Amino acid sequence: MSSTSSSQTPTGQDVVSSLVASYNAKLTKVGPAALLINFAIVIGISVVTLITFSVLRPRNKLIYEPRRKYYTAEKTRAPNIGTGFLAWLGPIIRMKEDEVFERSGLDAVVLLRFMRMCRWIFTVVALLTCAVLIPISVVYNQQRVNSRARNTLSMLTIQNVKGYSLYAYVGLSYVIVIVVCFFVWVNTAAVVRLRHRYLRSEDYQNGLFARSIMITNVDRRSQTDEGLRRLLESLRIPYPTTAVHIGRRTEELPEIIEVHQETVRKLEQVLTKHLRTGKIPDKRPTMRLGGFLGMGGQKVDAIDHLTTRIQRLEARIETVRDQVDARKPQTYGFASFLKVPYAHVVAKTLATRRLAARRSSSRRCRTTSCGTI
Numbered sequence: 559m560s561s562t563s564s565s566q567t568p569t570g571q572d573v574v575s576s577l578v579a580s581y582n583a584k585l586t587k588v589g590p591a592a593l594l595i596n597f598a599i600v601i602g603i604s605v606v607t608l609i610t611f612s613v614l615r616p617r618n619k620l621i622y623e624p625r626r627k628y629y630t631a632e633k634t635r636a637p638n639i640g641t642g643f644l645a646w647l648g649p650i651i652r653m654k655e656d657e658v659f660e661r662s663g664l665d666a667v668v669l670l671r672f673m674r675m676c677r678w679i680f681t682v683v684a685l686l687t688c689a690v691l692i693p694i695s696v697v698y699n700q701q702r703v704n705s706r707a708r709n710t711l712s713m714l715t716i717q718n719v720k721g722y723s724l725y726a727y728v729g730l731s732y733v734i735v736i737v738v739c740f741f742v743w744v745n746t747a748a749v750v751r752l753r754h755r756y757l758r759s760e761d762y763q764n765g766l767f768a769r770s771i772m773i774t775n776v777d778r779r780s781q782t783d784e785g786l787r788r789l790l791e792s793l794r795i796p797y798p799t800t801a802v803h804i805g806r807r808t809e810e811l812p813e814i815i816e817v818h819q820e821t822v823r824k825l826e827q828v829l830t831k832h833l834r835t836g837k838i839p840d841k842r843p844t845m846r847l848g849g850f851l852g853m854g855g856q857k858v859d860a861i862d863h864l865t866t867r868i869q870r871l872e873a874r875i876e877t878v879r880d881q882v883d884a885r886k887p888q889t890y891g892f893a894s895f896l897k898v899p900y901a902h903v904v905a906k907t908l909a910t911r912r913l914a915a916r917r918s919s920s921r922r923c924r925t926t927s928c929g930t931i
Contacts, residue, residue, distance in 0.1 A: 593711070616641040618834060636661065664756045668749055675745045682737050686730060694726050695719055763898055769800075770894040771905045776804065781887035790893060795907060797900040805888035811878045818871040825864040832861070 615622045623636055637649050659667045692714050699713040712718055716727055762768050773786065780789040787802040832843050845860040895901045 612643050612646070615646060621830060621834075659752065659755070664752060667752055671745055671748065675741050679738055679741050682741075683734050686733065686737070690730055691716075691727060694723060698723050757898075766894060768898045769896070769901050770892050771901050771908075772890060772892055773908075774890045776889050776891055780804075781889070781891075783891075786891045786893070793908065795904045797895055797904055799893045800896055801894040802891065804891040806882050807885045807888065808882060809878070809885065811875065811882070814871060814875055814878060818868065818875065821864055821868050821871060825861070825868065828860045828864065 623639065637653070639645050639649055655667060655671070658670065695715060695718075696713050698719050699708045703718045708718055716724075719727070756762055773790075776786060776789070780786050781804055783802055783804055786804050787799065790799060790802065828843050828845075832839065843860040844857055845863060847856045847858060847863075893904075895904065
């Protein structure tokens with residue numbers, strides 16, 4: 559009797575097998591339905607987003623087309639878009655990369671190119687894997703896997719695949735790596751060309767930031783504008799400077815500028831909301847100073863208050879800037895040149911001399927400590 563009861567007692571392997579079979583049965587019933595529901599939700603959210611944007615865009619051009627209104631130069635001004643429901647699709651399809659570069663700059667082009675690269679990578683990888691791996695998985699599961707040990711989702715994956723069929727997955731992984739490297743290489747070469755184009759553009763060539771170099775570790779005797787100029791002349795740089803300034807403490811100037819920018823953004827938001835219909839309403843926008851949760855405080859005209867505050871901040875910024883020259887100098891300064899290549903040549907020349915000075919100093923200072931230039 560004991561032998562009969564022991565033979566009927568399920569073993570650990572039987573328990574695991576029953577659990578796996580129960581899980582596969584549940585997954586077969588719930589998995590595909592949940593996947594379809596998730597897919598439908600994503601598609602629905604995307605469609606609702608596109609419809610909402612298409613409805614709001616013609617009625618809020620100050621928000622969605624600020625470059626069309628505020629940029630006067632035709633070179634940087636956004637193209638004119640109609641008020642139709644899908645009128646925004648035409649310019650997106652027709653506009654070339656060169657036009658985006660001229661209107662929006664290098665950063666916008668690089669961002670769009672990166673997104674386009676990701677789109678093509680995901681598309682090609684999805685087509686390859688769906689066309690090659692899914693049929694292999696389905697055929698393998700139908701021929702070699704028991705129907706009770708598989709389900710609808712597992713048949714589409716590598717879950718039950720074994721043996722030589724795995725070489726298809728390994729081989730395709732190398733193909734995917736090659737595809738990704740190809741798209742990265744092509745787009746990197748394109749970005750390099752765009753960068754060279756930007757460096758040759760008038761905006762960069764005429765920009766003061768591109769024609770200036772920063773000098774650090776300036777000694778105390780040269781910590782004035784004229785002293786820094788004499789220091790550069792003593793180094794016999796190949797090109798003359800157009801402006802030389804030693805760095806000085808700015809104290810509260812960055813904080814005031816940040817507050818000024820934030821106030822300007824608030825005024826822009828108020829004006830955008832006030833003029834969203836294209837006409838000047840009779841009722842002026844208001845804001846509350848002080849109070850708590852919209853209660854109490856003082857109710858003032860928003861446009862007048864923010865405009866007055868911006869004017870006061872601008873006056874404060876001018877006053878602080880006028881006082882900067884009298885403040886303590888720093889150990890760094892800036893020198894500007896007539897052309898961008900001049901600044902690059904001078905920077906390389908000074909870097910080479912600094913390196914040579916370090917080497918000669920290290921040879922002389924083996925037993926004693928001494929400074930370098």
